[in-house]
Amino acid sequence: xxxxxxxxxxxxxxxxxxxxxxxxxxxxxxxxxxxxxxxxxxxxxxxxxxxxxxxxxxxxxxxxxxxxxxxxxxxxxxxxxxxxxxxxxxxxxxxxxxxxxxxxxxxxxxxxxxxxxxxxxxxxxxxxxxxxxxxxxxxxxxxxxxxxxxxxxxxxxxxxxxxxxxxxxxxxxxxxxxxxxxxxxxxxxxxxxxxxxxxxxxxxxxxxxxxxxxxxxxxxxxxxxxx
Ligand SMILES: O=C(O)CCC(=O)C(=O)O
Ligand SMILES: [Fe+2]
Numbered sequence: 001x002x003x004x005x006x007x008x009x010x011x012x013x014x015x016x017x018x019x020x021x022x023x024x025x026x027x028x029x030x031x032x033x034x035x036x037x038x039x040x041x042x043x044x045x046x047x048x049x050x051x052x053x054x055x056x057x058x059x060x061x062x063x064x065x066x067x068x069x070x071x072x073x074x075x076x077x078x079x080x081x082x083x084x085x086x087x088x089x090x091x092x093x094x095x096x097x098x099x100x101x102x103x104x105x106x107x108x109x110x111x112x113x114x115x116x117x118x119x120x121x122x123x124x125x126x127x128x129x130x131x132x133x134x135x136x137x138x139x140x141x142x143x144x145x146x147x148x149x150x151x152x153x154x155x156x157x158x159x160x161x162x163x164x165x166x167x168x169x170x171x172x173x174x175x176x177x178x179x180x181x182x183x184x185x186x187x188x189x190x191x192x193x194x195x196x197x198x199x200x201x202x203x204x205x206x207x208x209x210x211x212x213x214x215x216x217x218x219x220x221x222x223x224x225x226x227x
Contacts, residue, residue: 001187002134002141002153003073008063009148014121017059018170021084021121024052029085029093040094040160046084049105057082060119060172072193073152075179075186077226078111080104082119082174087130092163095135098155102175113155113175114183120145120171127167134159154183179225189224192217 009017029043046053060082064070080102087093103110118132124144132143132151135158143151153159155175180186196217200210 001073001183001190002143002151003069003190004143004145005067005070005073005150005152006146007148008060008067008070008119008150009121011148013059013063014147017056017172018121020052020059021046021056021170024050024056024084026086037093037096037098040096043085043087043091043093043161045086048083053084054081056084056172060174070150070152073190074115074117074176075189075225076176077179078109078177080111080113080175082172084121084170084172086168086170087161087164088127088168090163090165092129093161095158095160097158098175100155111175111177112181114178114181114186115152115176116155116157116159116173117150117152117176118143118171118173119148119150121147122168122170123147127169128165129162130164130169131162132159133162156183179221179227181226182224185220185224189217189220192220 025047026044027047029041029045030038031045031048046056061079064079081104098113098116100113101110102113124146130144134141134143134153145151178186180189192213196210196213199207199213203210
């Protein structure tokens with residue numbers, strides 16, 4: 001399942017985050033690559049573990065915590081500290097897979113990557129190319145979103161970023177371990193959650209059917225989720 005989450009950051013928050021990360025130190029993106037993706041990756045990244053990166057990462061995590069649509073879709077258990085990248089002058093990230101297990105350098109913080117996420121931080125009209133392309137059995141999904149919007153996609157997918165032909169594509173990216181490991185179960189919970197919220201806005205939260213569906217949601221969480 002791929003989900004677009006709109007408005008994780010508003011215009012002012014994007015500007016604040018951009019100003020912060022642009023003051024930081026940018027290094028070759030291959031510092032964090034796994035073995036396979038190393039050959040495919042040509043971009044730059046905010047230095048991992050730097051103070052700027054940690055502060056910017058906290059801003060992203062705070063914003064995610066205030067975004068119910070993100071929580072509902074991802075059901076996050078552990079989120080890897082967000083990283084920041086930029087592509088310009090033809091830089092690109094060829095087809096690759098993300099590592100299944102991610103450990104934060106120098107710590108014992110580890111996650112199983114269930115979902116990958118990109119939070120777009122540049123206006124799509126300000127750069128050429130730079131589409132995130134996610135493959136599944138149906139074909140290719142091309143994603144290029146307004147600044148402040150995020151895409152969640154299966155970490156199990158082959159994906160790539162097309163060359164940036166003008167301007168600069170700036171974004172935050174991260175992986176997360178979901179409370180619900182199985183993508184099919186997670187999708188059903190997300191669909192049910194959306195339906196409950198819709199019905200609840202129409203009928204009120206104490207309506208009998210709303211109550212029954214809310215109960216069903218939580219009982220399925222009890223069966224499928226690890227907390
Ligand atoms: O830049 C992006 O949107 C995706 C980055 C990516 O796929 C990765 O770093 O593994
Ligand atoms: Fe990736």
